[in-house]
Amino acid sequence: MRWIWIDRFLEFERGKSATAVKNVSLAEEHLHDHWEPYPIMPVSLMIEGMAQTAGILVGEARGFREKVILAKVAKAEINDLVTPGDQITYRAEIETISPEAASTRGTVLRNGEPIGEINLLFSHIDQNLAGTEFPEENFVFTGQFERLIAPLLESVDD
Amino acid sequence: MPMTEEEVFENVQEVLVEALGVDDDEVTAEAKISADLGAESIDYLDITFRLEKAFDIKIPRGELVPEQLLNNPEYVKDGRLTPEGLVQLKERMTHADLTEFEKDPEVAKIMDLFTVQTIVNYVMNKVNG
Numbered sequence: 001m002r003w004i005w006i007d008r009f010l011e012f013e014r015g016k017s018a019t020a021v022k023n024v025s026l027a028e029e030h031l032h033d034h035w036e037p038y039p040i041m042p043v044s045l046m047i048e049g050m051a052q053t054a055g056i057l058v059g060e061a062r063g064f065r066e067k068v069i070l071a072k073v074a075k076a077e078i079n080d081l082v083t084p085g086d087q088i089t090y091r092a093e094i095e096t097i098s099p100e101a102a103s104t105r106g107t108v109l110r111n112g113e114p115i116g117e118i119n120l121l122f123s124h125i126d127q128n129l130a131g132t133e134f135p136e137e138n139f140v141f142t143g144q145f146e147r148l149i150a151p152l153l154e155s156v157d158d
Numbered sequence: 159m160p161m162t163e164e165e166v167f168e169n170v171q172e173v174l175v176e177a178l179g180v181d182d183d184e185v186t187a188e189a190k191i192s193a194d195l196g197a198e199s200i201d202y203l204d205i206t207f208r209l210e211k212a213f214d215i216k217i218p219r220g221e222l223v224p225e226q227l228l229n230n231p232e233y234v235k236d237g238r239l240t241p242e243g244l245v246q247l248k249e250r251m252t253h254a255d256l257t258e259f260e261k262d263p264e265v266a267k268i269m270d271l272f273t274v275q276t277i278v279n280y281v282m283n284k285v286n287g
Binding site: 072123 | 176177200201203204207210211219
């Protein structure tokens with residue numbers, strides 16, 4: 001099983017930008033521990049949601065040939081709480097992409113209103129600076145991620 | 159119009175403050191990017207991207223940080239640069255002061271060559287030709 005922290009892509013512009021949404025539900029077990037008297041969506045999981053949105057955008061830009069790994073959270077600022085029943089929107093855009101890495105800028109919205117920014121740096125680890133070798137199989141992009149963007153890619157390809 | 163060294167320094171300072179989360183006053187000309195400002199390897203990519211954007215320049219891989227040189231066994235032996243390696247480093251890092259490093263070219267000390275001034279010199283060459 002893999003934790004997917006986005007429910008659906010709404011927009012996908014190859015190599016440029018992507019928008020995904022996540023509906024926060026009290027049926028999610030982690031909210032019962034964070035916190036029982038007042039459940040709120042952890043910011044760390046919003047960073048993961050943005051990393052999945054932006055990471056798929058970066059991966060698709062190179063035809064999923066690269067293993068795209070979150071290397072650095074350059075900025076993460078969330079200014080309000082997200083609670084069950086809210087919808088989070090992650091808007092990500094590629095700022096720079098090179099053979100070895102990519103940087104993205106992202107806006108987080110709660111029910112359509114901006115509540116923060118998450119800017120990330122991804123490494124294409126096969127092109128990493130230390131020259132370390134990794135398994136040939138692309139363990140980052142599996143079927144689950146591809147299925148998430150498949151409907152939007154069809155419209156991009158048309 | 160060519161940029162002055164002061165203008166370049168101010169922009170480099172801003173880039174480093176944003177990339178490394180350090181304070182303005184820590185980013186002095188002599189500050190070492192890794193040892194003093196805490197940069198890790200991935201931060202060099204972040205810095206490169208930010209410099210490209212801030213100065214509207216292209217920084218080809220290996221130009222600012224000649225990392226490929228260190229993976230070449232011809233240039234590194236027993237943890238030190240060989241004479242050939244040193245020649246290569248000098249050719250590639252004209253923006254750095256290698257005087258001290260040359261005396262004992264230990265690979266582990268190579269990151270100490272990257273000071274704020276090294277980056278300022280590199281950018282000055284790029285923007286002013």
